[in-house]
Amino acid sequence: MTKPRVRFAPSPTGALHIGGVRTALYNYLFARQKGGTFILRIEDTDQGRYVPGAEDYIIESLRWVGLLPDEGVGFGGSDGPYRQSDRKEIYKKYAHELVQRGHAYYAFDTPVELEALRQATENFTYNHLTRNDLANSLMLGDAESQRRVAAGDPFVIRLKVEPGQSIHIQDLIRGDVVFESSELDDKVLLKTDGMPTYHLANIVDDHLMRITHVIRGEEWLPSTAHHVLLYRGFGWEATMPKFSHLPLIMKPVGNGKLSKRDGAKFGIPVFPLGWKGETEEESFGGFREAGFLPEAVVNFLALLGWHPGGDQDVFSMEELIQLFSIEHIGKSGARFDYEKAKSFNQKYIHAKDDAALATLVRPLAEAKGYQVSDEFLSKAISLMKERVTFLTDFVEMGYYLFEPVRNYDEETLQKRWNSDVAAVFAELTEKVATFDLFKAAELEDAVKTFIQEKGIKPGDILPLLRIALVGTMKGPAVFETAEVLGKAETLARLKAMIDHKKE
């Protein structure tokens, strides 16, 4: 078997949906495993929906999750251009060629006329039943059609679907899928503006770029019959790619597939990266901004609709490449489970070493104005690591490692603080001031000895120590926190606590 060539072909109509990232991932895994080629093609044939910046967004997203194309927009390659708007003339040529071959025709019906027909006729379809009554070259004849085309009349080119044939698609995921050509409409291939529709551009490009496998979302399954007809019409059936239609990613709750709006609706990221729209409403954060590690996102996405079998569920990119197989892709829609995504993130953060995490957390800390040494950051990370879910938690949940306690857990204070305790606390603070070796273990020994000498229970004083240091009853071990904070800061916080209670 020759090396496979696959493509990821998003449309730059805005931020790349997380489902798109999964499609890219599966294509990438397949290509990598087989030593094939992964191509990025930009399908920007709809001028009306083109969004500036979307293309860069797509590329940056792929970079972030580590799915670098071998060829494509921004990555070079010898089968370019890889942006469909730069290939307009190619499609035009092939569209006309298909007319010559008798598999397509000119149609002069205006969108307004067609809309009127749809209003007037229930389930109106432009097909073998209706095309003979409409303004196209099949009815008008070649001479008149040529005259109108030459005269500059607006026209589209439509696929001429011959009725009466069964079109079989051997989908690698779904098996044999059959469509009756009589049920198919005469799809527009070339629009009035001279741009191709998806159907034409896709087939022409996949053929010209020698694509061997088309791995795309299930929403394309219904139009695949048209695509097969196009391959046949052009005489390219022998090299037609194999199709695999992926199950869709569904909303976290409710019905239907995950949509861009669900992000705002459920307060969860549905895009890899943040997006700056024209307005606040059109702007949103992505998985990256939420504090996800790209490898966690990849792992989560890989398992949304695919599993190699067995009980393993944490996979590195290398393992995914090794284990991936189209046969193991599921057939039914996979619900987007954000809790699961979070749990993967947590696992990956735990598994990552402190130094690597520090590199990622440093920008977050600096954005908050925290100036810290590598050594300190590393210690802070090691302290917090096991209780964070997101990278951002290090500087948000664990803010107290970088700045003074903002507020105290007054409820607990109310219960535990009294004049007796206050005296002990003050004494303890003085004792702490005498420690030179500020290490967690020694500190703990000393404090516990002190507690014993005083004849009080650890529970009387430890919680207060904790609140003094971090403000809350949640968080890392007290003595380790003290060590990371250092002697000066620890003392300052103990005194601040005393001052706080004096008020």
Place this chain on the structure above:
RNA sequence: GGUCCGUUCGUCUAGGGGUUAGGACACGUCCCUUUCACGGAUGAAACACGGGUUCGAUUCCCGUACGGACUACCA
């Protein structure tokens, strides 16, 4: 409405003609810890339904129900 696709714990899924139907997330309980988490243990939790085929079906076939996608000069 039409066409096509699908259906194993709440969710992601493993499995496959004879299994105590497995794992993960989430949830409950317990242990660890005088915090929170992590970790460990444990519990509850599924083969949509109805017919076939078969000695036997969750697994194969057919229907039904339900879900989904598509049905644009959008991709």
